[in-house]
Every structure is written in structure tokens, then in C-alpha cells.
Amino acid sequence: MTPDGVSVAVLAAHATAVDLCLLDPAPDGSLTERRVPLDGPSFGVWHAHVPGVRPGQRYGFRTHGVWDPAAGLRHNPAKLLVDPYARGLVGRVDLDGAVSGGAPDEPFGHADPLDSAPHVPHSVVVDVDGLRARTPDPRANRPYVPWRDTVVYEAHVRGLTMLHPHVPEDLRGTYAALAHPAVVGHLTSLGVTAIELLPVHAKSDEPHLVTKGLTNYWGYNTLGFFAPEPSYATRAAQDAGPGAVLDEVRSAVHALHEAGIEVLLDVVYNHTCEGGVDGPHLSWRGLDSTGYYRHDGNVPAQLVDTTGTGNTLDFRRPRVVQFALDSLRYWADVVGVDGFRFDLAVTLGRGSDGFDADHPFLVGLQADPALANLKLVAEPWDVGPGGWRTGQFPAPLAEWNDRFRDAARQFWLADVARLQRGGPDPGHDGVRDLATRLAGSADLFGHGDPPLARGPVASVNFVTAHDGFTLRDLVTYDHKHNEANGEEGRDGSGDNRSWNHGIEGPGNAGDTATARVAALRARSVRNLLATLLLSAGTPMLTAGDELGRTQGGNNNAYCQDDATSWVDWDLAPWQRELLDSTRALLALRREHPALTVDAFYRGTPLPGDAPSQPDLAWYDAAGEPFTHDDWHDPEARTLQMMRRTPVAGSSHVLVVLNGALSPMEVALAGRGNTDRRWRRVWGSTSGTRAMVEHPDREPGERVLLDALAVVVYLAAPRG
Known part of the structure; x- marks a missing residue:
């Protein structure tokens, strides 16, 4: 103006x-x-x-x-x-x-x-x-949380608050609700440092959903890359007009900043809501279809689709790169958000010959001063040729680590289900892949010039996300149940690596077998949470997983704007215990520097330590260092990980995992690596900090570890 x-x-x-x-x-x-x-x-x-x-x-x-x-x-x-x-x-x-x-x-x-x-x-x-000029500037109180301390919480604006009993009804499902004390209080008490919002850019629904009476709930169908989605604003703001909607968004960001919580936006620059050539004629198609969209060069001109949506924005075009960067700068400068997660980011780096880590858009992200010091996260794949690129994006981008997701699910669910059923070994690698993920995935993120520069924080670790089963459903269903989507079960991934623990679905309340299965499911959830929150890297929780949220087995609830997708805050006792477990794990992570490292472990002594005292060491059940043969034993299911840090006065951390079906006697690790005594502080069989006193143990002492369990020990300095 x-x-x-x-x-x-x-x-x-x-x-x-x-x-x-x-x-x-x-x-x-x-x-x-x-x-x-x-x-x-x-x-x-x-x-x-x-x-x-x-x-x-x-x-x-x-x-x-x-x-x-x-x-x-x-x-x-x-x-x-x-x-x-x-x-x-x-x-x-x-x-x-x-x-x-x-x-x-x-x-x-x-x-x-x-x-x-x-x-x-x-x-x-x-x-x-x-x-x-009239309102507080949300840039002025940005928390700037270091990556090593970051805990991401992926949430939907509507889904997080639609059912919250302490949020006034007229605020539920809105930007304003994100700033309500009840919501902020939950996030801070949990230990979250960043909320990552599913798309809030103005959107439109796909024709096939409208025909079925459904909507694009997730919002990955953008119509306005500079405009907030108006339906997420309060009725008062909507009635007052787009200026009031923008004000509500900015006010929510400012309030979250006041609580020390960063705001990241999931952004979808890879395609638009105009779909394929038969889609609606709304904006880019009518302005300059060949300039904005990638075509195949044939006659008739067909749209190239590396996104699965019918169209792909053409990042070979300077004006498209400029458009995306202008949008990012606007949300950073005007709305004050703290970072972005780029949906199908490989498409954003596609040149004429495929993905290019030095693509002008990616270089722009690195060089733009308006985006400096913000958190940038890539979803490192798309559906085009050569579309899987995990670990190949340049600094300072972090990346969603699907290999972490798969390794955690495989070890704690899919492999255990196979063992329970007595099935043949499909060739999985025991604890080797899981250990690599626990240590920060240096195999994926350690490359570059100079090597290891990105650090484990470049790995955004997750077990679940908006796309797929919830954590509760991972342990409740062997198969997806997407009937409500109206696609006869064709949608959603079939590779879930889930395990129903013997009963498909919730089972019959009060039944003895159901109660036994429910207890085992709760332990499996805690094992997965512990793996996520105690690993090196940046953990990401999906909203409601800490509360045991279910989608009834729907692993693609993109079109379910109802109780299927909304977080239910009416908690049963076991759900409150799960919330306590999550808080306890995040408190351990927050309080102990050995769990929040921003540099890769090297397996070498820390400054001033003896040669036998590496920063990271692995041990078997006998308390002996892992050997080459141990790492390649597909039946190895017990592992001890010992982590040290140079931070003065900090504790050593020992994480002991037993993925076997029976209890295991374990000699606690550390002989020759520490002169400290171990104190048990958390175990997945109960899930909270130790409710009973456990005697301190010397390295080498034997303890009985439950089947399918994780136990955490700390060793504080003596004296």
C-alpha cells in the first residue's frame, strides 16, 4: 500500500x-x-x-x-x-x-x-x-532455542484444541486457542520447545473430496502462500476481515514466544490447489501456466507431477524461486515465525537433471539474511524419479529421518511380532540399525564438507507424524482401516511395521486377554517413546501421542475433520500415566547434557579422559564391548549404550534395551569406562521416574531386565 x-x-x-x-x-x-x-x-x-x-x-x-x-x-x-x-x-x-x-x-x-x-x-x-505499527512484534520475543535443546511438537491448529475442555468454545480450533493458557501450559509442562503447525496457508478442497462430502483437513492444498487460512480464525476475526485474521495469527505467535515456544510452519511450495489439467482455474494456471508449472515439453503439454497431486511448481524458473523466498520472508518478517518444514522438499531442489543439492532455491535458503537463524527442515523425498534423498540436503537444513522411524518400529514392533509368531528371519540386522539411529544417524547426516559438520541435530527423529498411524494405533492395528476416506482402502501406506499384540483393534473392555494385551501395548508405546526421546538428534512428537490418541486405525486421516483426527483430552488412567512417562523422559533429556549433544560422537575419549573412556560405547548383555560379530548378529536383541559429555559436573547416561521375548540378566556396562555408580531413574515397565528406590549399582553388577523393556541409569560424579 x-x-x-x-x-x-x-x-x-x-x-x-x-x-x-x-x-x-x-x-x-x-x-x-x-x-x-x-x-x-x-x-x-x-x-x-x-x-x-x-x-x-x-x-x-x-x-x-x-x-x-x-x-x-x-x-x-x-x-x-x-x-x-x-x-x-x-x-x-x-x-x-x-x-x-x-x-x-x-x-x-x-x-x-x-x-x-x-x-x-x-x-x-x-x-x-x-x-x-499497532500491535506487538512477534519477532521481538523470539526464543531462539538452540537445536540441541529443541523438541518439536507437530500439531494441527483445529485438531489440537477442538475438544479441549478448558478452552472456551468460541476459541476452539482457532489460532487464538493456540495461545490459550491451557494449551500453552500443556506444551510447557510436557517440555516442548517448538510447535510445528500443519499448513496454515489459505487452502482449497480437492474436487473428489467435495463430491464425497469431505474436506482437505490437513491443508496440503494451498491457494494463498501469503494469506492465513481464514477458517482457523475466530468468528469475530473472520467477520472483521483478513486484517483481523492476520492479527490473530501474529498474536498467537507472540504469546507462544512469551512462553519460550517457537513456531514452525509446514509449508507446501511444491504444488498448488489447482490440480491436474482438468482442475480448477483459480490463479497461477490463468496467469502463466508455463511459467509457474513444470510441463513435459510435449504437445499436448502435460503437467509433470512429482508430488502426486496433479501439478508441480517449476523450481527451474527464477520467478518461482523468488515467489517461494518472498513468501518465506513474509511469514518470518511479518508473522514472526521461527522456521519452516518444507513438504516434499526434493521437488524444491529439482533442476533439469533431477535433484541438485546446490539448487538456487536451496542456496537461497542458506544465503538469505531474512531467514538466517531460523529453523529450516526438509521432508527429504517426493514421488518423482530419484525422489528419496534423506541426508543429502545442505546445511543449515535439518531433515525428517524416515530411517529412524523405520528402525524404531522394526525393532520394537515388526521384529517382535515375527518372533512371537515364530516366523522366519527376514534378514533384519538385529540392533545394528537401531544403534545407528540412537547415536544420531551419522551414516546419513555425517557427509559433507567438512565431514560431520551438520551434527546429529540435523536428524529430525520421529516414530509417527500426521501421515500414518498414531503411536497408539501402531501398537493396536496390524492393518490400516481407512474406510471412512471413501477410497475402499486404496489410500494410505501399507508398510506400517505395526503390531496389534494379538488383537486387531481395541478389544473387548473387561476381557482378561484384552487387559493383558493392553498392558503390553502400553509398554511398547513407552519403548518407542524412550527410543525417540533418548536418541541423539532432534525429537518430534505428534500431537496427542503423549495422551494415547487413536484414529481408529486410519493411517491417512487427511480428510477427516472430526473426532477421528482431533486430540481427545478426556483421559483414562493409563493415558495419564503415558503423559507422565513422556514428561519424565523429556525431563531426563532436558536435565542431562549427555542426551542433548549437537556434535556427532566419535567413539574417542573426551579431553582429559583415559584412552579407555570414549564419549560413546556399546556393550552386550554381559557388559562386554560389542564386537564386529555382535553387530552383524541378526538375533542380537539386547544392547547397552553409554554416553558421556565434556560438560563439567554432568552425569554419564546408560540406556539398556532388551528387545527379547524373555527377561535378560544384564551386567551393567562401564567397567574400565567409569568409576561412578549407576542409579536407575526410568524404566518402560512402569514408565515414570523410579517410583521405588533401587540400590545404586557398580559397573559389572548384574540386574534382571524385563522382556521388551528400556531402562535408564545415571552415573553422577562421586563426592
Whole structure:
């Protein structure tokens, strides 16, 4: 905005003319429209200064030019287009209206002449500078939590608070609810340092979901990369307009910062909500389809799809790279968020010859001063050729570590299920892969120049995420149960590495067998939590896992905006015990520096220590160092991990894991590596800090370790 109006610019490189359309709704629902021809193009950009335009003004664009879908050109002035840089949107896409650019069911046919303006969202002018001048700046109180101390909590704005009994009903499911003391109190008492929000960019629902009466609950279907999703705002903010919605988002971020909690956004720059060639004609498709979207170069021009959604934004194009970086800077500078998780990030680094770690977009992330010191996290895969790239992104990006997820599930669930059933050994590697993940996945994240520079914190460790089973469902179902999605079970992953512990589903309340299975399931959950929260790296919890949330076996609840996906805060006693267990594990992590390292272990002595005292050491059940043969024994199921740190006065940590089906006598590790005594502080059989006193033990003393259990010991300095 300018003091007397607005300056307008929009990319439409192949258009012959572009109109700015100023819209004013009448009381009867009709629209009056004033069209302002733009000047240009200047390097593909159309522009003008328009006096008299004030905050709250609705607008859009119409493009004139060639309609030749076979060549990728889709200019149709009958279609009102959303500004890709709009700071606010009002209205929803009416898929029953005239929102297709071409004739219905003819994506390569003639242009559709029906006006789409009544059926599409409208861009809205927002006085961003005025809002910033009047309200607290969420950048001013950023916590800047070091990576080594970071604990990420992945949550959905609606799902986290829709059922919270202490949040007022008019706030539930909103940005404002995130800042409510009951929600903030839960996060801080848990030990969370960063909340990672599923997409909050303005979105639209896919046509196939609308047909089924469903919605895109997760939000990975973006319509506005600069505009907050208005439906997540309170009714009062929605009624007041996009400026109030933006204010609510900024206020929530500021309040979370006050509590020491960072805010990360899950962002989806790899595709848009316009789908394939038969999808709606809403913005980029009508402005410059060949400039924004990746095409295959054939005639007719087909969209390249490395995202599974029908389209892919073309990051070979400088304007697309600029667009994404401009959006990131806006959310960092205006909203004050602390970082981003990039959905299907391999697509963002695809050049003409595939993924490139030196891609201009990735270089931009590293070099942009506006993004310096923010947390940047890649989902290191997409669905295109060569799409799995875990460990191959450049610093300072961290990455979701799917190998951690798979190793933890394999060891504690899939392998145990096989042992229980007496099945053949499928060739898994005992404890070797799990130990690599516990130590920070140097095999994945230790490469680079110089080597080991990224450290274990580059590994965002997780056992569950929004996509897949919840932690409770991992131990309750062998198979996905996605019937409510209306796709006859075809959707969702079939590789879950889950284990129902002998009963598919929750079982019959009060049944003896069900009670026995429930106890074993609770132990398995605690084993997985301990593996996650005691490993080197950056742990990520999925909202509700600490409470035993279930989705009834649905492992792809992207379209379930109901109790299936919402966090249920009405807790049974076992769920309260699980919450206590999670708090206890996170307290151990927070209090003991050996559990929060930001450099890879080297297996060498710390400064001033004897040669026999490495920073990380592995032992078998007899308390002897692991040998080469031990590491390659597929039947090895017991492991002791001893960790030391150079921090003065800190404790050594010993994590003992027994993945066998029977109890195991274990000689506690550390002979020759420490002169301290071990004190048991946590065990997965009970799940909280030691409720009974356990005698201190000398290294080499024998203890009986329960079947399928994790026990944690600390050794404080003597004296």
C-alpha cells in the first residue's frame, strides 16, 4: 500500500493484457466490478499505481491472451484470478460454479465463457504496515532455542484444541486457542520447545473430496502462500476481515514466544490447489501456466507431477524461486515465525537433471539474511524419479529421518511380532540399525564438507507424524482401516511395521486377554517413546501421542475433520500415566547434557579422559564391548549404550534395551569406562521416574531386565 492507494504488480509473461478487477459486493450478493488495465509487460510483469484503493478492498486479475492448452497457454478473461501475493482471501471455491478454464470435461477444448467471479475466493487488500505499527512484534520475543535443546511438537491448529475442555468454545480450533493458557501450559509442562503447525496457508478442497462430502483437513492444498487460512480464525476475526485474521495469527505467535515456544510452519511450495489439467482455474494456471508449472515439453503439454497431486511448481524458473523466498520472508518478517518444514522438499531442489543439492532455491535458503537463524527442515523425498534423498540436503537444513522411524518400529514392533509368531528371519540386522539411529544417524547426516559438520541435530527423529498411524494405533492395528476416506482402502501406506499384540483393534473392555494385551501395548508405546526421546538428534512428537490418541486405525486421516483426527483430552488412567512417562523422559533429556549433544560422537575419549573412556560405547548383555560379530548378529536383541559429555559436573547416561521375548540378566556396562555408580531413574515397565528406590549399582553388577523393556541409569560424579 501507499498513502494514496496501492501499487500493483503481477507476473503474466505470456498474456497480451491484464486487468486489475476491483470488486464490491452488494447487499443482494451481486458484485460490481471496476477494471483497471495494467501497464506492461516489463520482463513478464504487469503493473500500475491505482489511487483510492483502501484496506479491505476485494480484487482479482483477468488475463487476456492465447487459449492454447496443448501448448500450456490458458488465458481466459472470463475467469477471475487470485493474486499469488494476496495477503488475505475471502470466500471459498464453489466447484459447482464456473471455475474451470476450459469447457467442462474438455481440458484441451475451447475456453469456457462463464464468469467465475461469484464462485471463487477474492483477494483482499490488507494494511500490513499499519497492523505491525499497532500491535506487538512477534519477532521481538523470539526464543531462539538452540537445536540441541529443541523438541518439536507437530500439531494441527483445529485438531489440537477442538475438544479441549478448558478452552472456551468460541476459541476452539482457532489460532487464538493456540495461545490459550491451557494449551500453552500443556506444551510447557510436557517440555516442548517448538510447535510445528500443519499448513496454515489459505487452502482449497480437492474436487473428489467435495463430491464425497469431505474436506482437505490437513491443508496440503494451498491457494494463498501469503494469506492465513481464514477458517482457523475466530468468528469475530473472520467477520472483521483478513486484517483481523492476520492479527490473530501474529498474536498467537507472540504469546507462544512469551512462553519460550517457537513456531514452525509446514509449508507446501511444491504444488498448488489447482490440480491436474482438468482442475480448477483459480490463479497461477490463468496467469502463466508455463511459467509457474513444470510441463513435459510435449504437445499436448502435460503437467509433470512429482508430488502426486496433479501439478508441480517449476523450481527451474527464477520467478518461482523468488515467489517461494518472498513468501518465506513474509511469514518470518511479518508473522514472526521461527522456521519452516518444507513438504516434499526434493521437488524444491529439482533442476533439469533431477535433484541438485546446490539448487538456487536451496542456496537461497542458506544465503538469505531474512531467514538466517531460523529453523529450516526438509521432508527429504517426493514421488518423482530419484525422489528419496534423506541426508543429502545442505546445511543449515535439518531433515525428517524416515530411517529412524523405520528402525524404531522394526525393532520394537515388526521384529517382535515375527518372533512371537515364530516366523522366519527376514534378514533384519538385529540392533545394528537401531544403534545407528540412537547415536544420531551419522551414516546419513555425517557427509559433507567438512565431514560431520551438520551434527546429529540435523536428524529430525520421529516414530509417527500426521501421515500414518498414531503411536497408539501402531501398537493396536496390524492393518490400516481407512474406510471412512471413501477410497475402499486404496489410500494410505501399507508398510506400517505395526503390531496389534494379538488383537486387531481395541478389544473387548473387561476381557482378561484384552487387559493383558493392553498392558503390553502400553509398554511398547513407552519403548518407542524412550527410543525417540533418548536418541541423539532432534525429537518430534505428534500431537496427542503423549495422551494415547487413536484414529481408529486410519493411517491417512487427511480428510477427516472430526473426532477421528482431533486430540481427545478426556483421559483414562493409563493415558495419564503415558503423559507422565513422556514428561519424565523429556525431563531426563532436558536435565542431562549427555542426551542433548549437537556434535556427532566419535567413539574417542573426551579431553582429559583415559584412552579407555570414549564419549560413546556399546556393550552386550554381559557388559562386554560389542564386537564386529555382535553387530552383524541378526538375533542380537539386547544392547547397552553409554554416553558421556565434556560438560563439567554432568552425569554419564546408560540406556539398556532388551528387545527379547524373555527377561535378560544384564551386567551393567562401564567397567574400565567409569568409576561412578549407576542409579536407575526410568524404566518402560512402569514408565515414570523410579517410583521405588533401587540400590545404586557398580559397573559389572548384574540386574534382571524385563522382556521388551528400556531402562535408564545415571552415573553422577562421586563426592
